Amino acid sequence: MDAFPAFFPLAGRTVVIAGSGEAADAKARLFEGSPATILRLEGDAALAPQAYAGAVLAFVASEDDVFAAAAAQAARAAHVPVNVVDRPALCDFTTPAVIDRGEVVAAIGTGGASPMLATLLRHDIEARVPEGAGRVAALFRTMQDEIRRVLPEAHRRRAFLRAALSGPVAEAAMAGDMDEAALRLRESLTADRATVGRVQFLTVEGAAELLTLKASRALAAADVLAVDPGINAEVLNLARRDAERIIPAVDRLIQMAQQGLQIVRLIRGPAPPRELQALAQAGVATEVLPVAS
Numbered sequence: 296m297d298a299f300p301a302f303f304p305l306a307g308r309t310v311v312i313a314g315s316g317e318a319a320d321a322k323a324r325l326f327e328g329s330p331a332t333i334l335r336l337e338g339d340a341a342l343a344p345q346a347y348a349g350a351v352l353a354f355v356a357s358e359d360d361v362f363a364a365a366a367a368q369a370a371r372a373a374h375v376p377v378n379v380v381d382r383p384a385l386c387d388f389t390t391p392a393v394i395d396r397g398e399v400v401a402a403i404g405t406g407g408a409s410p411m412l413a414t415l416l417r418h419d420i421e422a423r424v425p426e427g428a429g430r431v432a433a434l435f436r437t438m439q440d441e442i443r444r445v446l447p448e449a450h451r452r453r454a455f456l457r458a459a460l461s462g463p464v465a466e467a468a469m470a471g472d473m474d475e476a477a478l479r480l481r482e483s484l485t486a487d488r489a490t491v492g493r494v495q496f497l498t499v500e501g502a503a504e505l506l507t508l509k510a511s512r513a514l515a516a517a518d519v520l521a522v523d524p525g526i527n528a529e530v531l532n533l534a535r536r537d538a539e540r541i542i543p544a545v546d547r548l549i550q551m552a553q554q555g556l557q558i559v560r561l562i563r564g565p566a567p568p569r570e571l572q573a574l575a576q577a578g579v580a581t582e583v584l585p586v587a588s
Contacts, residue, residue: 298389300402305331308351311375313341313366318356318380325393341366347373354390356380392416397429398436427469431460434468434476445484450518450556457516459483492552493580494521495559496566500586503529510584517559519551526561534559545573552579 305326312322313336326333336346342365347353353370355377357363367385370377379385391402392413403413435442435456446452459465459480467476495513497506506514514520514533521543522531531540541547543560551558552574560570566583574581 298404300391300404302400302402303351305329305351308332309334309349311336311347311350311353311370313337313353313355313370314357314362314380316356316358319354322354322356322380322390325390328395336366342369344369344372347375350375352388353377354380355385396426396432398432399428427471430471430473430476431465431468434464434473434480435459438477438480441481442484448555450554453516453518454555454557455484491580492555493557493582494548494552494574495557495582495584496562496571497559497584498562498564498566498586499526499530500563502527503533506530506533507585513559513584516557518556519558521548521558521560523561523563525563530561543570545570549574549577549579553577 307330309332310326311334312319315337319335323333323335331351334346334350340346341355341362347370350370350373353375355363355366355370357366357380360382363379363382364385367377367379367382371387376387377385378388378390383389389404391404394401394403403416405413442452442455446455462483464476464479464483467473467479495517497510497513499506503511511533514530515535517534517538519539519541520531520534521541523543548558548560548570560566571581
């Protein structure tokens with residue numbers, strides 16, 4: 296990862312756009328519909344550091360090299376991260392191709408190397424992100440504290456949210472009926488039961504692109520990865536970064552599964568019969584995932 300993607304909250308914040316012309320207007324359009332205050336600066340006004348005071352981000356767009364460098368220096372003197380259009384050497388950050396679904400925002404960046412590639416990828420991904428996704432995220436945000444209070448354990452909370460995202464709660468929110476979605480979510484929360492843990496065995500014989508969709512989803516949902524040595528790093532990258540990674544040990548797998556954790560056991564050959572037998576004797580649910588599509 297050559298650049299770290301980060302999301303800046305915009306409510307109550309100021310974004311400065313220095314310069315004029317189509318490039319500056321394009322940056323302003325990025326923030327249409329956002330809760331940020333957009334401050335446009337031109338000429339000498341853009342060269343004073345105090346003009347940027349308190350801003351969360353600054354963009355400079357100008358064909359004048361001297362103006363662009365001076366405006367960037369002014370923003371940086373005010374301790375504001377700055378992006379200068381078409382001048383990577385002057386940038387503290389690059390502008391990604393953005394998919395905007397309100398509460399759901401996705402960004403594709405190439406570090407400024409190929410904006411066209413980022414745009415093409417954005418179009419591909421955008422078609423797969425439904426318009427109602429933002430409403431689903433808004434629902435979970437407004438009920439976040441309530442869900443955390445009822446389900447303080449992170450793994451139970453993740454399991455509950457996974458189920459809610461693929462059921463009638465999400466369907467109601469997608470359709471725009473937020474009252475019905477909230478009612479269904481609270482009903483599901485009241486009826487929630489302790490999560491049943493399990494161990495899923497996944498044989499890894501090559502690159503990540505060879506995995507089945509089911510295997511990829513299992514990795515994305517796992518609380519724990521029990522990994523044999525030599526597993527392809529690309530496969531491990533499909534899991535959540537905060538998923539715990541452990542050295543395989545049957546006793547520990549049993550203990551974790553009995554705590555309700557979802558475990559993916561990554562192996563380099565067939566599922567070990569002794570492990571399967573020990574888990575079965577302990578009453579732990581197991582599944583051998585298909586190797587490849």
